[in-house]
Amino acid sequence: MDHAPCTPAPTAPPPPCDAPADAERRGFLKITGGAVALLAGLDAAANTETHAPPPGGDAYNWEEHRWAYVIDTSKCIGCGSCVRACKAENEVPEGFVRTWVERYISGPGGSYVDSPKGGLEGFPPVPTAFTPTKAFFVPKMCNHCKETPCVQVCPVGASYRTKDGVVMVDGKSCIGCGYCVQACPYGSRYLNPVTHTAEKCTWCYHRITKGLKPACVEVCPTSTRIFGNMLREDEPVRQIIDHERVSIMQGHLLTEPQCFYLHLDMEVR
Amino acid sequence: MEHARHVFRVVLVVIVGLAAILIGRGFLVPKSHGIFGAYRADNVAEQMKARLPAHQGAASCTPCHKGKAETRAAGSHKTVSCEVCHAPLLRHVAEGKVTGPMPVDKAFTACARCHRKIQGRPEKFPQVVLEQHVTTKLEGAVCLECHDPHSPKL
Structure with a gap:
């Protein structure tokens, strides 16, 4: 907007040199400023979180729940009932699991880890080349992290964490890029071979929002798996997390898992 | 104003571009996206009734x-x-x-999933070495010949 050289333009008649340049500038700024403000307003309107009623209607209020999960590895007998129940409940495709059980056998001479079909059909006895001094099972699943790497990498907003603390995948939005499958440090996600979208444990959201427990918790015969609402002081999960020495999987990643473990060995990753 | 014509041209292009983005966004972004966060809010209710x-x-x-x-x-x-x-x-x-x-799964393999003696189970949990515990042929519903699965203690 520099009008200093007052020479005639090649195609237009010379403008008056004493034209009110300030007024012109003011007008221009007004127009562009107004346009920017309008666009910013439109964008803000599109992105503002409104106080919409929580999903689920009167039957379930997600503001009143914050779900958490406790796994007591010292109780697990490795029967795999949880794995079978999860697959039946959620129609998990052949060859994939949403929860699985790992077995750790170790001694001074070495260690051995297995999880045949995720523990779907239990575990066989195994010969080990070393003399084991300890052996135990570790059930694993999605940790429903507060700081979720899988949600952060989703390019289309298909992965998200609900207000009651459940990480889920919107199958209609998912484009099947698989970033989340790679981002999850716990290996909890897979791409469904039929729909080609990412799937994972939902803590049986269709059950917990109806007052039922997740299928894996429902069938566990030894109470290894405990699930509940952290907002209620009388819930066993809250009691355990408040009073016992609990640990989490791969804490150094700062993902803030909401699956808490009792009696977890340092061998487990 | 004559001198600023090129500027207005650029501004016009920018406005048209932004309008195209906003209109396109309106069509492409799902209706309930952004109500609770950067995701389709309707999916929460869909997940609740995903299956029985x-x-x-x-x-x-x-x-x-x-x-x-x-x-x-x-x-x-x-x-x-x-x-x-x-x-x-x-x-x-x-x-x-x-x-x-x-x-119903009556096969001995169903019982073995919990009670076969393997490494890893807590020691106090009742377990048997199948080959020693079953004296007859290890097949079918052999466990149920002696045990009632609803109350298995003999």
């Missing part, structure tokens, strides 16, 4: 199978859900009506 709960727990069996339920509740399998050896209730009952026969 298949497992209903042991209490759901009691009304029709009172005898078996009492035997189980008094025995050492009181913590084992019926649906572990049988199948999810939904295979058998839907909307309060029997829809088909309830499957």
